[in-house]
Amino acid sequence: MKLDLRNGYNNVWIKDGDQWKAAFKTNRRLFEPTVMFFRLSNLPATFQAFMNDILSDFIDEGWCIIYMDDILLFSKDQREHQERTEWLMCQIRKHDLYFKPEKCKFNVTEVVFLGMVIQPDYIAMDPVKLAGIADWEPPKTVKGVRAFLGFGNFYRKFIGKYAQLAWPLHDLTQKLQKFEWTTACQITFDLLKKKFLSEPVLLMPDTDKPFVIEADASKWATGAVLCQQGSDGEWHPCRYLSKSFSPTERNYEIYDRELLAITRALTEWQHYLMGGKYKVVVLSDHKNLTYFQVAQKLN
Numbered sequence: 001m002k003l004d005l006r007n008g009y010n011n012v013w014i015k016d017g018d019q020w021k022a023a024f025k026t027n028r029r030l031f032e033p034t035v036m037f038f039r040l041s042n043l044p045a046t047f048q049a050f051m052n053d054i055l056s057d058f059i060d061e062g063w064c065i066i067y068m069d070d071i072l073l074f075s076k077d078q079r080e081h082q083e084r085t086e087w088l089m090c091q092i093r094k095h096d097l098y099f100k101p102e103k104c105k106f107n108v109t110e111v112v113f114l115g116m117v118i119q120p121d122y123i124a125m126d127p128v129k130l131a132g133i134a135d136w137e138p139p140k141t142v143k144g145v146r147a148f149l150g151f152g153n154f155y156r157k158f159i160g161k162y163a164q165l166a167w168p169l170h171d172l173t174q175k176l177q178k179f180e181w182t183t184a185c186q187i188t189f190d191l192l193k194k195k196f197l198s199e200p201v202l203l204m205p206d207t208d209k210p211f212v213i214e215a216d217a218s219k220w221a222t223g224a225v226l227c228q229q230g231s232d233g234e235w236h237p238c239r240y241l242s243k244s245f246s247p248t249e250r251n252y253e254i255y256d257r258e259l260l261a262i263t264r265a266l267t268e269w270q271h272y273l274m275g276g277k278y279k280v281v282v283l284s285d286h287k288n289l290t291y292f293q294v295a296q297k298l299n
Contacts, residue, residue, distance in 0.1 A: 001073045001085065002111045004103035005051075008069030009043055011097055012036040012050050044068065054095050058088060065113075072113050081107070115154065121231065124201045125155050133196050138189055142179055145172050152192055156242060158200045163221035163242035165191060170244065203228055203236040210278035211238075215265050216285060217257035221245055224265035226272070241268050258286040 005011070012035060014022060019032040022040060036043055051066045058064035058073075063084055065072040073088060075081035085106075092099070105111050110119040117124040129151075139145045149169055156162040163170075168184045171177060205211075206228060212235065215224040226239040243264060245257070252260065262282055266273065273280050 001081070001107065002105045002113055003071040003073070003088075004100045005069035005071070006098040006100045009037060009047055010035045012047055055088070055091060058084070058091075064088065067114055070113065072111070072118075078107075121204050122201045123204060125158055125196070125199060127199070129155075130196060130199070133193055136193065138181060138186060140181070142173055145169055148189070148192075149173070152196075155196065157240050158202060159192070159195050159242075160225055160237070160240045161216075161218075161221070161223040161242050162192075162240065163244040164218050164223060165195075167220045167244060200237075202240075203230055203238045205238045205272050207272060207276055210281070211269075211273060211276070212281045212283065213262070213265050213269070214283045215258070215261040217254070217261040219245075219250065222257065222261035222264055224261055224268075226265070226269050238272075239269060241265055255286060255288050258284055258289055262289070 014034060014036060019034060022037075023030055023032045025031075036046065040046075048066075048068060051068070051071075052059060055064055055066060055071075059066065063074055071088070073081075073084060075084055110117065112118075112126050112128075115126045115129055117126055136148065139148055149166065152159075152162065152166060159165070165188060168182070168188045172179060172181075172185065205226070209228050212227045213224055214227065215222070217223070221242055221244045224241040225237050226241075227235045228238050230236045241264065245252075249257070249260065262284065265282075266280075
């Protein structure tokens with residue numbers, strides 16, 4: 001279930017005596033607002049803290065997610081869902097807040113939230129966001145490259161080895177780098193578009209099941225994938241991770257780069273891995289790393 005709050009920011013009152021700090025001048029007079037409004041510098045953080053505070057119990061129990069004025073509520077069955085909906089509605093009413101019915105989705109098994117299509121066991125990219133990808137023309141300026149990479153970074157967790165694939169485009173955004181659209185850039189651009197249009201899906205992580213991490217490193221970046229078995233008995237990706245090397249890290253020996261790939265993956269996904277019932281299996285194609293688990297004889 002997805003809920004949208006009515007008059008989001010205007011629900012937060014400005015403390016008495018502080019209204020003058022947000023005053024604004026018009027051709028008629030000087031106005032001092034009594035509630036928060038757009039363009040106040042601390043507005044997003046204050047409003048998010050406000051929502052987190054009034055629904056903190058539900059967030060802590062793990063069945064409610066809030067991003068600004070958007071609320072996502074999920075349950076395992078209809079009875080549990082109805083109970084949680086009533087609890088949330090009571091808390092919202094207690095603080096004199098209201099929803100926009102036309103933007104709310106009740107009792108659904110699939111919902112679009114923050115650019116992701118969330119459905120039972122799986123997460124996918126929003127088709128609306130992907131609609132213009134096929135017609136995206138090759139960038140002719142650094143600004144255009146950054147716009148494409150900005151889109152790509154938002155959905156990079158769906159694409160394996162994203163940083164390694166995208167490095168020719170990232171190099172174009174470096175300072176003092178002359179803009180030159182090369183064949184390598186065009187190949188990268190077309191390949192990334194193709195991968196986005198393939199509409200990959202991710203399995204929803206389940207902390208009650210074992211995880212497997214596959215990690216690897218190239219000359220330019222580290223990559224990893226977090227996997228779990230699905231209901232079909234096959235292993236499916238839950239998350240992808242890809243990060244470029246800094247100029248210093250590119251000089252690392254191969255075993256250090258491979259180990260860095262593993263440590264980055266364990267750090268990124270520690271909230272899924274720590275406290276689990278099963279040992280985490282890490283797969284790497286660099287056999288020498290296994291000796292880190294064996295006591296060494298020192299002469």
